[in-house]
Amino acid sequence: MEITLEQVLKIGILKNAAILAGKEGLKNKITGVTVLEVSDLSEEGSSLLNLKPGEIVITSCNDIKNDVEKQIHLMQELQQKQVAGVILFYLGYVIKRLDARIIGICDKLEIPLICPPNETQVSYAAVMNDIISLLMRKSDKDSKKEREILKRIMELNQKQEPFTESMEFLGEAYDVSLMLLEESLEEIYACGSDVSKMREYLKTEDFMYRKKTAVYLITDDKRRFIWKKIWHKNMYLWLGCYCKTGQCFQTGFVFQSFEMIIDIWEKDILHKSQHTLILSILKGDYALASSIAEKQKIDLESVVGMICIEKENYFERDQQMKSLLHTVIQEEGCHVVFAELQQVFVYVLWNCYDKRISDIKESILYKRSFQRQMIVAPLFGKEDLFLFFPKAVAAFSQLKGIKVNKVYDRNEVQSFLQMQGLLRSPMKGLLENMEGILTAYDKKNKSNLKKMVVECCLEYKMNLKEMAKREFIHYNTVQYRMKKVEEILQINLKEPADISQLYLLALSIRMTAKE
Structure with missing residues (x-):
């Protein structure tokens, strides 16, 4: 059936869409949707x-x-590809404000730019279903069935059922077998009575030949086997469908629903192998970790750092924090392996194009919305990686006792772990005595030397000039107060051993501080 974009805008969800630009192209003929x-x-x-x-x-x-320049370049390339139009989702949320140059270029190139309403029921799948329904002249009965299938998939998600349930439901609804593969063709999950036939076909010369010549879509001569390659969240996936009765006319909707399932259950699906990789690292299983990393095209030697961030178990706040972290990581040009472990989000960063992990730490601190405790640590080679991972996760039990939300680097984390042992050793008495001396002095003189020791050691790393600048205190005043600390504690801050002792004292004060 030949339809125009103008006709599409008269049906379903797009009836309430706004046409932002390119009205001259509304009579463009439509052949499909992607x-x-x-x-x-x-x-x-x-x-x-x-x-x-x-x-x-x-x-x-x-x-x-x-990046407005890249948005303009995209529209120019789309015009070269002779697309019928562009449906821009989540305007106001993703792109906060559309630049006037985008509207101008779309008008000039006669590319209709359409913005659907930001409502709960408006989704990629819903819009695609409306368009494909019109293209295929679906009967009311077929359209009703598809709406019921989409509704059921959403219900399974709300009930927190595993993604396997939704795949099995979709396969049974159209009497097809489904398979989800990694780019390496390693199976993630499969369901249906003909899964064995799909596995056999993957080994055939016919499939391997078609895989080389058809990059994104593979079908056999009878169109029973259909394989689609998609790019999702920095990785490729293969979606497979087998129709036992010959060509399946509902394949378009099946694959749309399949991709929707991947979007909804992406944590369970896409992070399965990544989660296994991180667990194998935690268990010290180098052979398994190396095997998984190789399949994911990750060189463990190229890992530059890791991030651990605490979970709050409030869905919306956790999602916002994950979004912030993903934005920073993407801006820094890093690849990432992600998993949720215990009460911690874990990110392993690699191939960051000569970026230092300290740069990423500063980028995170720069974000004003950052309100979590986090470890950011450099990792140098596989030995360091395997040694540090278990300690990093365990360290959160220590960080929970600290009432300051900030980014901790590896040295600080190691110090916290050392303090864990020191506070159970004879040195605990020495540190308590030093703290008592400071407390007594502050009480008698109405001063705050104890707080200054903690901030100078832990926040400013004994950089007195930086502390004076940030705290708006004269440098001479800071020097005088630190001299007073030396005097009453009988230490010499020119001696490395005494500096270490003061640093341990600061850690002890912070860790044992009452709420």
Whole structure:
């Protein structure tokens, strides 16, 4: 059926969409619809390679939301691909404000730029279903069935059922077998009565030949086997479908629903192998970790650092914090392996293009919305990686006792772990005595030397000039107070041993401080 974009805007959810630009192109003929997973054309895996003339492109431009020049370049490339139009999701949330130059270029190139309403029921899958329904002249009965399937998938998500339940439901609804594979063709999950046939086909020369020649979509001659390659969250996945009755006319909707399941249950699906990688590191299983890392094309020797951040177990706040971290990591040009472990989000950063982990730490601190305790640590080689991981996670039990939300680097974490042992040793008495001397002096003289010792050691690393500048205190005053600390504690801060002792005292004060 031949339809135009103008007709699409008269049906379903898009009836209430806003046409931001390119009204001259509303009579463009539509041949299909596709989601643009990667809109940054400088990134490997751009779906533009697979666009066909007349397709409607759905995107949010999340990866180029702050780069107007890249947004303009995207529109120019889409015009070269002769797309029918662009549906821009989440305007006001992802792209906060659309630059006037984007509207101008779309008007000039006659590319309709459409913005659907930001409502709960408006999703990629819903819009795609409306368009494909019109293209395929679906009967009311078919459309009703698809709406019921989408509703059931959402219900399974709300009930927190595993993604396997949703895949099995989708397969049974259309009597097809489904398979989800990593790019290496390692199976993540499969369901249906003909899964064994799908596994056999993966080993055939026919499949391997088609895999080389058809980058994104593979079908056999009878169109029973259909394989689609997608780019999702920095990795490729293969989606497989087998129709026992021959060509499946509902394949478009099946794959749309399949991709929606991946979006909804991405933590369970995409992070399964990554979670296994991190667990193998924690267990010290180098052979397993190396095997998994190789399949994911991660060189453990190229790992530059790690981030551990505490969970609050409040869904919305945790999601906001994860979003902030992902933004910083992406801005720093890093690849990441992510998992949730105990009460901690764990990120392993690698191949960061000569970025130092300290730069990433500063980027995180720069974000004003950062309100969590976090460990940011450099890792040098696999030995350091395997030794530090278990300690980093265990260290959160110590950080919970500290009432200051901040980013802790590796040296601080190691000091906390050392203090754990020191506070159970004879040195505990010495530190308590030194703290008592400071407390008595402060009480008698109405001063605050104890607080100053903690801040000078832990916040400013004994940099008196930096402390004076940040705390708006004259440098001479800071020097005088530190001299007074030396005097009453009978230490010499020119001696490394005495500096270490004062640092341990500061840690002890902070760790034993009452709420």
